[in-house]
Amino acid sequence: MTRYIRNKFIGLIIVLIGVTILSFIFSNISSVDPAEAFARRTILNPTTEQVENLREEMGFNLPVHIQYLNWLRNCIKGDLGISLLTKNPVIYDISKKLPATLSIVSLAFLWIIAITLPVSILSALSKDNFFDHIMRMITIIGISIPNFWLGFLMLVVFAIAIPIFDVVAYGDFKGLILPSLTLAIPIASSSIRLLRATILSNMNKDFVIYARARGISRNNIICKHILKNSMPPMVTVFCQNIGYMIAGSAIVENVFSWPGIGRHLVDAIIARDLPTINACVLVIAIIFVLLNLFADVLNCAINPKILQETGGF
Amino acid sequence: MKDILTINNLSILLRKNQSQIVKNISFNLEAGKILGIIGESGSGKTLTCKAIMRLLNEKKFTIKGSIRFKGDDLLKMKEGQINNILGKDISMIMQNPMTAFDPMMKIGTQIVETIRAHTRLSKKEAYFMGMKELKKMNLKGVSEIMNSYPHTLSGGMLQRIMISIALMLRPSVIIADEATTALDVKTQSIILDEFNKIRESGIGLIVVSHDFGVIAKVADNVIVMKDGSIIESSSVYEIFENPQKKYTKELLNSRLLIREMRHA
Numbered sequence: 001m002t003r004y005i006r007n008k009f010i011g012l013i014i015v016l017i018g019v020t021i022l023s024f025i026f027s028n029i030s031s032v033d034p035a036e037a038f039a040r041r042t043i044l045n046p047t048t049e050q051v052e053n054l055r056e057e058m059g060f061n062l063p064v065h066i067q068y069l070n071w072l073r074n075c076i077k078g079d080l081g082i083s084l085l086t087k088n089p090v091i092y093d094i095s096k097k098l099p100a101t102l103s104i105v106s107l108a109f110l111w112i113i114a115i116t117l118p119v120s121i122l123s124a125l126s127k128d129n130f131f132d133h134i135m136r137m138i139t140i141i142g143i144s145i146p147n148f149w150l151g152f153l154m155l156v157v158f159a160i161a162i163p164i165f166d167v168v169a170y171g172d173f174k175g176l177i178l179p180s181l182t183l184a185i186p187i188a189s190s191s192i193r194l195l196r197a198t199i200l201s202n203m204n205k206d207f208v209i210y211a212r213a214r215g216i217s218r219n220n221i222i223c224k225h226i227l228k229n230s231m232p233p234m235v236t237v238f239c240q241n242i243g244y245m246i247a248g249s250a251i252v253e254n255v256f257s258w259p260g261i262g263r264h265l266v267d268a269i270i271a272r273d274l275p276t277i278n279a280c281v282l283v284i285a286i287i288f289v290l291l292n293l294f295a296d297v298l299n300c301a302i303n304p305k306i307l308q309e310t311g312g313f
Numbered sequence: 314m315k316d317i318l319t320i321n322n323l324s325i326l327l328r329k330n331q332s333q334i335v336k337n338i339s340f341n342l343e344a345g346k347i348l349g350i351i352g353e354s355g356s357g358k359t360l361t362c363k364a365i366m367r368l369l370n371e372k373k374f375t376i377k378g379s380i381r382f383k384g385d386d387l388l389k390m391k392e393g394q395i396n397n398i399l400g401k402d403i404s405m406i407m408q409n410p411m412t413a414f415d416p417m418m419k420i421g422t423q424i425v426e427t428i429r430a431h432t433r434l435s436k437k438e439a440y441f442m443g444m445k446e447l448k449k450m451n452l453k454g455v456s457e458i459m460n461s462y463p464h465t466l467s468g469g470m471l472q473r474i475m476i477s478i479a480l481m482l483r484p485s486v487i488i489a490d491e492a493t494t495a496l497d498v499k500t501q502s503i504i505l506d507e508f509n510k511i512r513e514s515g516i517g518l519i520v521v522s523h524d525f526g527v528i529a530k531v532a533d534n535v536i537v538m539k540d541g542s543i544i545e546s547s548s549v550y551e552i553f554e555n556p557q558k559k560y561t562k563e564l565l566n567s568r569l570l571i572r573e574m575r576h577a
Contacts, residue, residue, distance in 0.1 A: 215400030
């Protein structure tokens with residue numbers, strides 16, 4: 001088990017390095033010059049000389065790989081740089097914004113679990129019946145609806161037509177409900193399809209027939225055997241979805257004027273605030289990667305067969 | 314001998330197109346006897362067994378006729394009633410021991426679950442009962458077996474655990490559907506010896522196989538099935554010495570094992 005986790009961990013560090021390198025390269029490919037953008041924001045009509053000076057000061061004149069190594073060195077020391085936009089340490093800005101995102105995402109995650117489990121079980125049990133057909137339609141709509149449009153729809157219906165919620169409602173728990181639902185609905189829809197299919201395929205397995213032949217009751221077979229055996233793919237998907245929700249929270253945060261990390265990242269990209277972009281990418285990547293590790297460990301814990309199969313790895 | 318299971322005019326139809334898969338078959342099983350059912354794949358052996366245990370999906374199949382177990386018709390029973398009988402009075406040994414157990418549940422838990430579905434024992438009592446019953450099958454390292462997951466045990470070992478579970482609650486009928494097909498020859502003969510012991514304890518056994526060698530070794534009476542019908546039915550001696558139907562002869566000739574049986 002320890003060796004399995006250690007091996008996974010090494011793989012994850014390689015992923016992190018890859019992600020940050022890509023982030024650096026893409027930022028440099030862009031035609032907008034960060035030094036010039038910064039100069040135009042801070043100095044009225046900057047001269048070429050002033051821009052050059054700034055460039056040198058900020059280290060943007062160095063080759064990309066040197067820039068990356070410098071950044072990496074500081075990063076290991078815990079210094080992610082100063083934001084060009086807010087002039088605060090990047091880490092301070094992120095620590096202010098991250099909790100807002102995490103609160104939406106965690107509530108969204110609870111919605112997903114609370115919706116997915118009962119609906120998929122009922123759909124699987126009433127396969128091809130009325131409920132299953134209705135759910136199939138609803139989930140297909142849920143999967144295909146764009147996030148931002150769903151968000152606007154929610155606002156129009158539940159904050160304007162039927163004013164249960166406020167349009168801008170950052171700060172209390174009530175304000176969390178609409179954005180988290182907006183994040184949760186598409187993911188819950190696709191999870192329902194997946195879990196329903198997994199449950200149905202497990203229902204025809206030998207071990208279910210044998211459990212019935214041993215006289216185990218229907219409810220026990222569903223809860224103890226079928227659901228448990230359907231969990232491994234769901235654990236992976238759920239954990240990945242938390243990662244996607246954090247990375248993709250920008251759209252929902254913009255719609256609901258929510259001061260989270262996604263919106264922060266978009267603002268930084270527009271302002272060519274390179275230290276913030278790199279730091280946001282790093283933080284999101286770390287969360288994503290840790291969630292994947294968590295999913296793997298959890299799967300090992302519930303399914304002893306995995307360790308045996310990939311033990312050599 | 315007393316009949317414990319009487320199957321009368323059993324027909325199984327596909328609901329979709331009403332095609333008849335098992336056609337009007339009747340037979341009975343006596344206590345302390347082994348009934349062999351033989352036939353090629355698709356002859357309806359497995360469907361018949363599953364129909365007896367009510368394991369067929371009733372949305373897909375229509376089942377007609379009657380299956381009387383100690384006088385009561387199994388086909389008319391409600392789900393709760395049938396669950397009380399399955400695993401306790403009628404138990405099953407499945408074809409592939411490697412896939413029959415829940416891969417994510419320890420053997421011990423699956424045994425305890427079975428015992429507790431039919432008795433009022435506590436978890437601990439059921440666990441001890443399970444260990445005691447496994448020891449009767451001459452399995453070694455019983456406490457490790459209880460604590461291990463199915464994939465860590467061998468097919469032969471799992472098959473013996475399955476037989477042990479089948480016997481655990483003192484059933485009157487055991488149905489073994491191709492129970493030896495997935496095993497190597499040596500384990501197969503150990504399992505067949507177990508079947509002979511089961512017969513001696515007065516349990517009625519239905520052994521389904523496509524292998525005449527297996528049937529010859531254990532069965533008292535034999536039913537030959539083809540395309541969903543019983544085409545021949547008599548004692549094992551009659552079938553081997555004096556088969557009436559051409560199909561039975563063909564089946565016999567295609568088995569080399571029969572020679573071995575004649576010397577036995």
